[in-house]
Amino acid sequence: MSDVIQAASAPKPVGVYPHARRVGDLLFLSGIGPRDPATNEIAGNEYFADGRLRKYDIEAQARAVFANVRAVLTESGARWEDLVDVTxxxxxxxxxxxxxxxxxxxxxxxPASAPCRTTLGITALPTPIAIELKCVAALRRAED
Structure with a gap:
């Protein structure tokens, strides 16, 4: 049995999938990118007049990704400190x-309180973003 989470304060998924799924005491987040939840714009991207990407700012995108992950965690009843694994x-x-x-x-x-982390270099993501995070959190029980 699992609970599906669609977080209103996070960017809409670019496909047919939930923001997160809770299974027991674990929360699995789908890939989260740096799109703005309100405008769908990508933080730090600059485009040529014809719409092609001219340049991007990895720092702006990384900060936006963290904010979006935090939004999904919060709406799922989790906290930043509950993250245990990040790809x-x-x-x-x-x-x-x-x-x-x-x-x-x-x-x-x-480092003692940080989640485990794996970083992969890939050739592309499905939208013109430079970073995406895939996260797992361990949820606390009410009595914890």
Whole structure:
């Protein structure tokens, strides 16, 4: 048995899938990107007049991704501190890892309390974004 979560304060999924699914004491988040929930704009992207991507700002996108993950966690009854595993997808590992890693350290200053993390360099994501996070959280029971 599982509970499906569609978070009103997070960007709409780009396909037919939920923002998250709770199974027992675990919460599995679908891939979350940096789109703005209200406008659907991608943080830090600049475009040519013909709509092609001119450049992006990985720091702006990373901050937006963290905000969107937090929104899904909150609407799911979880907290930032409940994250136990994060998979990070970067479309340009060589260019963006250092800046992303610095922003990660702002959000998780203590390695002892940070979630596990795997970072993958990939060739593309389904929209013109440079980063996406896939997260798992361990939910606390009411008596905890």
């Amino acid at each position: 990070v997808y970067l479309t340009d590992m060589a260019r963006d890892f250092k800046a992303y890693n610095a922003i990660w350290a702002e959000h998780f200053a203590d």
